[in-house]
Amino acid sequence: MSRQELLSPEGLRVDGRRANELRRISCRASVLSSADGSAYYEQGNTKVLVAVYGPREPRAKAQFNHDEAIVNVEFNVAPFSTSERRKRSKGDKRLLEISSFVKQTFEGAIQRSVYPRSQIDIYIHLLQHDGGTLETCINAATLALVDAGVAMADYVCACTAGSIDDTPVLDLNGVEESSIETPDLTVAILPRTGNIALLQMESKLHTSKLEDVMDLAVEGCKHIHKKLDDAVLNAANDLASKLGR
Amino acid sequence: MASLILSPAEQDYIIRGVESGFRADGRSSLDRREVTLRTGMISQANGSARCRIGNLGVGTDVLVGIKAEVNAWTPGDGVPESSGVLICNVECSPSAAQEFEGRGAEELNVELTQLLDRIFNGPQSGIDFEKLCIIPKQAYWVLHVDALVLDVRGGITDALVWATRAALLSTRLPRVVVESIPDDNGVMQAEFDVVDDPDDLTELDGVENMPIAVTFSRIGRRFVVDASEQEEAVAQARMTVAVSPKMDICAVQKGGVLRGFMPTLFSEVLQTAQTIAREEFSRFEKCYAEAKSQALSQIDEPSTGSTFLVPF
């Protein structure tokens, strides 16, 4: 099969975006009734639902930590999320990898020492998949954690960027991500300080290109931060109006 | 589901209440809770629905996605020559209860999967499976029913059946064209093409005959329908009865390990199931029509089916 043209001569991508354009983002906090915090987040056709429980008593007493909270992440892919139905078992390596990335990211961002001897559970459901799983999971989890009122140093905003034909492109979709030549860099930052919480890359990228791609991804993170902030504000206003203020 | 621990006093309160015709949330023994239904939120699936049973926005929450695939028929795999199949799969999410983490929900998943299969897979569901056959002995449709339980507050089977019913009603299959093409030896061979046109879709046949389930919980010497989380924690036995719109009994299954049902109580259950099912069907129609109009009003939006963004 011939290689698909990912970037047209006019500089447009397969889904009609420009190189530095994000997909459409819609999100909403407090979508589930019983969870302490929950969020629904969609970026293009990737849709994620996150429920956060805690801080609560740890389930296994053995993991219990005396000076800080433990973070537990479970990532689940709905069988109907991909264009071809596929059921993944709970021990699937790819799922474990993503949940461990999310876990490591939030272990740094959550002020865990505020909640000694407790556990914070983050349950992620991928309802529809079209590239950028890790970034959407992190953004959705941030929103859910804020909704749950868990103390965090800052929002954690994630974004992917890659490089097609030496042009840095932002926010890869499913088609771009699955092409082998496209490097795929995921960055998560704490927007206020600009500190990097997660940096992960697949495939290869020339060192001279790295900085451009990184800058683009960080720029994307800042946009996402605004979106998340709006969603939090909306949720707060919603709550305030329900209280009659 | 047994995560809820009640004190003996609380248990006694519920049991005595039910025996004298009162329930803790103010319902009578045959009252059901509110149902909220939405369809078409997963654009990549052929049909989808979300159903919540519970008052004041808190309740059992189920998401069902239906995906149709074409399978090649092989002898000996148990599929009839000229019919399609339906495969159910239920997954309880840890967001419903902490003990569902990891493999904790496996037993419950199996039980619910088989129950759903018993109700929807077979002639008793009313679905015309012969229409799901593309070419006899060659190709057929497989409908994968994948249910995700997001929240458990009692009445999980009823919510699953509601959501599956709505999802199957909203399922649209692409049209398939079957042609006869002569092969090298001049023998006519049937071949098919799936029409790739998002506007050329067909509904499933016979879906309007699908049953609805009513679950009874035995508490003390009486029973209640649509038990709440607390009531399920003290219930000694469960009985799920699936009833078709023509008032045929499509499936009966007893659950719960503590006690059984007295034969007299069972005949009462069977009678009550029919009257309740009749009410439930009209309630379902109303909810489904509402869900459909909701889904239609969103078509103008650029993002497809973002039902989760609408307050639910």
Next chain:
Amino acid sequence: MSTNAIDRRRINGPQRSVEPVYLKTETSVSADSRQDGRTRTNVRPIFMRTGPLSPQATSAASPSGSAYYEQGKIRISCAIYGPRQGRKSNPRMGIFDCDFKYAPFSCSWKRSHLKSSDEKEIGLMLEQAISPAIRLDAYPKASIDAFVTVIESDGKAATISAAINCISAALVDAGIEIYDSVAACSVALMGSEFYYDCTQEEEDSAQCTLLMACMPNANEITYLLQQGKTLPEQTEKAVQTCSDLCTQIYAVICRYLQTSVEQ
């Protein structure tokens, strides 16, 4: 998938095999002559023995009770372990745990030696059918485990009901305190009549099968499962029929248990 993970301990068949397709022989079921010569209301002959796996006082690993049960072609064996300390435990009452397994050669097609989801579900059904009969409050923190192996099966509902009867006998052999023995039976609807205790072939052609377990003396239905469509009156009638049938099977189990004690 089980086919991907090759089990080196067993002799494996070919990667892919296909069950031969047999020519269909005409089966006609009429009220007074079924394929095996029974009438509509006949139950296949029952044979049972308790204690085929005899407990040895010296070994803790041997079962505390066991039974072997035959009903027509169906052959089932069951071993009871416990009351003993279990994996799961409840401080207020005991737990009855059931492990159900079809032997790979027990059905008309080859079954996997791994547990399939329908075996897991039947295990659950058996727990739900038997637990109401056991005095679980007499065994706090303990677990009673039943291991059921189907050596030969003939009809799914009939096999499950036979398994329930087998466990009932084994529980008595193990000396577990029970309120009453559970007896089970199955019927299938063909045409407008219910046929008793159906074989696999008969169940395949039935519109509906109904499986029921009950404690005849305590007058309580401990399990009920209907698969397929009926009219409400038919279900009610079938439950009535089953409860009469269970009483008869109950008598057979009790008579056997009595004579075995006398011996």
